[in-house]
Amino acid sequence: MRIAIAYDCLFPWTKGGGERLYRQFAEEFVAAGHEVTYLTRLQWDEEPVIEGITVKAVSNDRDIYDANGVRTLGPALRYAAGLAKHFLANRGRYDAVLVAAQPSTNVLAVRAALLGTKTVIDVDWLEVWRPDQWRDYSGPVIGTVASVLQWIGAKLSPLASCHSRLHARRLERVGFRGRVIVSPGLIEPRGEVEPQLTVTSPPRVVYVGRHIPDKRVETLPAAIAAAREQIPDLTATIFGEGPSKPAVLAEIDRLGLRDVVSTPGFVSQEELDEGIRTAAVLVNPSQREGYGLVVVESCAVGTPVVVVEAEDNSAVELIEPGVNGYVAKSPADMGAAIVNAVTGGETMRKSTHDWYIRVSSTNTVAASARQILDRLVKAAHLR
Template identity: 50%
Template structure:
């Protein structure tokens, strides 16, 4: 039986880039591939007609919005506009969908969808990319706004009938913050078909450590030059390539100067996907010093090329769940230059043996930690709630707690 399912998120890859954008587009594609009718509800991000080259239908339910402020913090006004437009769109068609999958980032989306669908038989699934403690909200948005955001998150979680998340960290926090509904913990977010195209490659000479992502406070990119300077005491020809940009880019530039790294640091900004793939394939190690991640897709993307990853331990960093220490990378105890530098040295010294074990890790992960299996669990839950047998091919379901 074919279902009609909506996926709601205020961004759409490739018009905006990031882990969430890629994840929800992949959700829509995977559900459509099972023969279901999928609509993607988002903001206007393109010129001219809506994209029509996907297996799903794209609807701009809100105008073009500036989602982030200069510091990389999501703008409350933009979140309110999208939530209101989502409410109106779902209210008009509250019985047109069998299910709605809504991103809980921003959390106002959950309230909008819950209110619009109240009293209908449409099933609501809220996907939690991350779940933050109060302290994290306050650090991110200030005491007043952060406390309000935390309170709204708790209320949204309490109102969520079916929640999905992508790490044990998020699962624990959802329960701690008051979730009483069904919780689906996905096995992973790998797009197996696209990732299978990646091939292992030899690291470049001279070797380089790579960072790829936004430059915001939580990513702690400015810690990298000092850490690589420490690593260069043992690996004298090691370079650092930093991709991306953002509000902390000036701090990164100052850190490069402080580490006397102008000759061995390459600050390139954003690059296109083909260049990113090449840089990731030939990096000796990919380093992500972020203190918070909801999943950590970059670990998988690097592993597809056999490139090991160095992460930093932290209470909000779920990506460390993807690292088998010494198998596909290392976890530094902190962003102190000595801790992070030592982990980078270990990854470089791992050489070909570490690259082989990293690729082996990926070959296993691509069979078990896929978006396809995550969608299996979501569709099975929808079918069970609607009292019908699942029409899609069943693989191994995600953990259901």
């Protein structure tokens, strides 16, 4: 089949879980023998060359976030307009389209442009937000509009896929009228990465990700200070950058942890992998995760994970308490969870890696891609 994937970001020109997911979906579709066009926005200086995949920019915005890490409206609207223009000019070219539902303007653009064609459309929902969540994120006016557009997008989704039970339930509540396909998982087996099943000394906490309000990175220094009351030689490395970093540094200084906590920013993939592999525990205090890929990557090398229970955090679905990590009830409880993970020692590192071996044989990106692809093929044959 001729398949288009519509998402305004493309890995590695932009980095994140969604970017990696849709890039991998494209590669899996090509590996299955299909022709893939990836419709995105301009993110590069030199035209990208990806084997088997045609990459086309339908909008030109280089930046889609404001200074606080919030998506802005203009780039979303221009990307949606670019999608509509492309599909209007290519009606009949594609047998199927996989369109990311974030932002929901993508769904409206694709549906309107392909109305009346035989093209099969699957809307992929990485996340489904509550109305108050949209208002907190984008303000009362734009947030309300975004919430309404999400509701319309759900109503207009012919087929829908999600990657967590949390967001599948929400999609059904906001108005999707069909059967939501929940993928088996988004694990990318990493056989080339050697697990670290022995304990390194001194023990070290790591955080990996952007420094934005939803990630609550600024709560980490207090958790580390609390854990050090029982593990005095505990250190930490907080990777990443973002608008919340000044608050993180201020907390480190307030608690006198400048010699304990390092903040190297963004680093090479090799340094990041080694940092996770040799850590005693990875801590992710985020209140919002659509899936939680970093949890899986950490477990792949035997490093247990601490996450925090939150209404919008799907990553808790990946944790089996006492097996591959712990779920803290709140940021204030992270210190105790860190202590439990670290003192679990080699026993917990082995059970963490065993968890990964067990789930990585079935809950993979490849399996999810095949599930979506099978659905698209079947629907296309019925047209």
